[in-house]
Amino acid sequence: MASYYDIDDILVEEEIVSVIFQKAASGVGIDPSSETDFIEAGSKVELPFWLAHELQLRQAVSVNVPPCFNQKTRLEIQADCACVDLRSRCPYFYEFGCKIAPIVGDRTIGFLLLSAFKNRYKEVLTKAHTATIAVGSKFWTILTKEEINLYETAQSAMASFKKWRMGGARFQIASILGRKRKPTE
Amino acid sequence: MGSRSAEGEQVPLTDEYDALISTTDVELLKRAWRNEKAAPEILRFESDLIIRVREQIELMEETVEEKSTVGTDPLSVSLYQMDLDRTLFLLRSYLRIRIQKIEKYMFHIRKTEELWNRLSKDEKFFTERCTDDLKKHLEESVLSTLPENYQSYERQSVISEEVDMVPEPRLDTFVLCRSKEYLTGIQLEDGPVDDRSKLFEMEPDVLYFICYKSIKPLVESGKIDLL
């Protein structure tokens, strides 16, 4: 696995999905309020993606389309994707979508992701660098992690470019030391 | 037949010849540096070039030393110094980029013959030490605390069919590149599978943004430069 240690990849796989158990499983603790440690075939259970994926590969569960890709969200994206709060639907909207699509056998998710990304990139991310965005404005809260990463990469490239053009200190304190240094005795 | 410097000093022929050679070597170093910077995987170590560059640097250091003691004007000395600085920077950066790639993908490089063979002797020692240190670190802090079938640093569990814990560079990233000659017959590795039978062509001196995997062998053979 090329991204075994990748933090984002690990976090994406923690997203909860809804599954239906095709086979029974015993000796498994559900939530603490449950009295039994047995999951019957046909039960609807919510699992983290990493578990749902492995069980689906062995035909133990079938996975339902997560709510963040449901009809309501699709309509909103079609209508005005630049304003849709994708982050609250799923912070890793795109990565999660890529992983879930083959598992639920929904071929339309791919198109949805591509179109959402293209439009949001055009509307939101390109404008972000030219317009002045007020701190704390709604802009930040609707971007997914992937979009924020892109934004930050572009930001740092812009900052380097400006520095190169306009001069200024080229050497800086290492970021791991934080902003303030306590004076040593 | 020498050339005349600003002060009217005669520069002997050998210096001029050397100056020509060193320019070519620095250009080669610059190219090797740019390729290494842009490529997602580690490239072949330019052993001969680096030996020559080191010799060059020694010569330049001697020249600067000599000129400053002899009392040459500071402007000329600083020109030689800047030349030296730039070459030193390229050398350091070239080696550093490689070392940092090794740090990032040490297990993968150690296990993959093709990549292992691209390292210099010193880099091989470094990689061995690195992998031993990190492996030991993982074993002592985590792996030894886990149940028996899960203690491998390469496989998630004993039922893993293959090595599945080793990070690798992504070869399907896109890179900016350019060719000096007209190239044909490039098979594109990305895009819909049915398109892959189409062969791509590159015109000389035109910039292209291509999937690295598609041009990997051409970078190795020196036909394509990365930017």
Add this chain to the structure above:
Amino acid sequence: MSCSGGCHLMCSPVKILNMYGRKACQLVKEFASGEKGQLTPFNNDLFEQVVSECSQHHLELQSLIRKMQEEGLDVQTARNADHYGALIHLFSIVRNKRCLTAYVYNRAETVRNLLWKIGPVLPKEIEEKLNHWEEEYFKKHSAALKSYMSKALVDLTVDMVPPKDPYIQVRVLEDIREGIVLSDDKNPNFARHSMHFLKRTDAEKYISRGLMEELTG
């Protein structure tokens, strides 16, 4: 948790199985919560809890396998409820392992970057965040890099930025009493607030550590 309308046979409430791997993921989230490049203190407590969950899962897995063997089933091929239960425990261990190793591995990567940014001597505020193994690893890696650089005859920890001018102006931010090594063997007084015209490659390290700042304009 209401059941979907229209199901007659088994209208069981939706169960949530999200405790497995939860703490492990918390550990990973903690690592990610630091500002870019910053380390949080090594969370020994949470780490130990995840390790002990792995042992717990392993015990449950083994007891399920034993049960199957006692019933005379072929563990390799039988596919009953015990088998799927055992699988769930196995995947949970694998997930916990991934989170634990990622925690250690990514911190180790941050620790290696420290070497490049600050050099082989760590300030106390950073040392406190590392656990014993991490300090050991840092020392070993410093030694490995040092050994390579001495063989290659080049110091790779300087010259991190392309050269513009060979000399730059700096102001000293804190008294630097000892350990000053300049490449031209001069030995100026590095008292706080003093300003100097230093070789770029000499000044780089001090600036990176916050002991000096570059003056421009």
